[in-house]
Amino acid sequence: MDRSSGFIRTFDAFRYIDGAIDHQFTVDELVRKDLVINLDLVVAMPCNYIHTNVRDSTDDRFLAAELLNYQGTTFNIPRWYEQSAKKIVTPELEAVLERSLQARFQYQGEHHDEGAPACRIFGAIPVNRVKGELHITAKGYGYRDRTRIPAEALNFTHAISEFSFGEFFPYLDNPLDMTLKKTDTHLHTFKYHLNVVPTLYRKLGVEIDTNQYSLSLTESSGKYVPGIFFQYDFEPIKLVVEETRLSFWQFVVRLATIMGGILVVAGWLYKLFDKLILLTFGKEFAKRGQEKKEGGLLDNVEDFEKI
Known part of the structure; x- marks a missing residue:
């Protein structure tokens, strides 16, 4: 337990010795034109059935498959993946500093074993910092394609291991990390609505500039284009979490x-x-x-x- 939290925080002696964690919302002064989406998920469908695409409010579109890695696999998901919505909390400052190890995907745009029963899609996608959408659909649905996958072959059951914005910190926990969503219908639609807030963690001169987001999920069957849709928007404010000490x-x-x-x-x-x-x-x-x-x-x- 942090001694600077709760009623103990009111005593300046503890604030002088241990410091206090301060949460403040401020206007984001940085001009952020773009950032990346870090993605790692498994869809219970062969890779050669899947189409990925990004588009935003500026009408900028590109095929995410050119940057993402497709790897055929089997849909064996660990049982600790959560099927219900995770509780969204702002991580503790100490936990963020302990887990703030940056990483990057070693390669991009590589496709292997695309005929396997399931497909792992992972990598980093650069996007404009405006309202946009990431679509994971089947070929022939929602976009023009030379082929159209039979409806009875569709299965958008999926498990997400990583979904984050900005610098890739693989050990930081995000609301969609380690989550699982299942469907028993073929023409099923998952729509994730994400509100992204730039977040700065600061302690003793160390700064971790990242992003956190809140989310909601809507599902339907046969009403919209089947697939997995991530609709994201960015807040104009920044959350600053820092340790303050009295002189x-x-x-x-x-x-x-x-x-x-x-x-x-x-x-x-x-x-x-x-x-x-x-x-x-x-x-x-x-x-x-x-x-x-x-x-x-x-x-x-x-x-x-x-x-």
């Missing part, structure tokens, strides 16, 4: 302020207690003991010296 002099000033406040409150409590005694027991009880001080042996010493 020594700020800590001293705030500590002195706290001590002064404690003394003032203690004075008020003392006066209040004195008033309560006076109201409850009367003046005789409140002044009890003062007659002893006034009637002591040394009270008349001054008069004795005058004699």
Whole structure:
């Protein structure tokens, strides 16, 4: 547990020693024209049936298959893949720093064993930083193609191992990572709606510039073009997650302020207690003991010296 979280965070001593994690939204000052989508998923259909395409609001289109790698495989998905929606949370700063190992795909545009029963599609796709869509469909559906795959051969059951935006950090957890979606119908449509927020993690001079996203999913059968669709949009704000610490002099000033406040409150409590005694027991009880001080042996010493 982070000692700077919860009620402990209110104590400046812990903020001076351990620091505090600060979350702030700010306008993204960087002019970002493009970025990449990092993708690694398996579709329960042969690679030579699949068509991939990217298009955006600027009408820029290209065949993603020219950059993505297609590798024929079998649809054997580990049982720990989640079939329900994952809880979306902002990762802890320490966890991000521990897992911020950058990587890249070694090759692109290579296709192997395209006739295997399932297809692994992976790689990095450069896209414009505007509203856009990544489509994974079957040949002959949604786009013109020389061939048309029979409807009974379609199966868009899929498992996603990686889906992220920007620099590729394979150990960071994203909402779509390790998720599985199944369908029993051939003409099934999966539509993922993603809102991407640039996120900067900063601690002790180390900066991790990445992106996180929220998502929603809609499904239908026979109503739209069958396939897997990722519709993404970018927010104009940036989330900055950083560790902040008080300087020594700020800590001293705030500590002195706290001590002064404690003394003032203690004075008020003392006066209040004195008033309560006076109201409850009367003046005789409140002044009890003062007659002893006034009637002591040394009270008349001054008069004795005058004699």
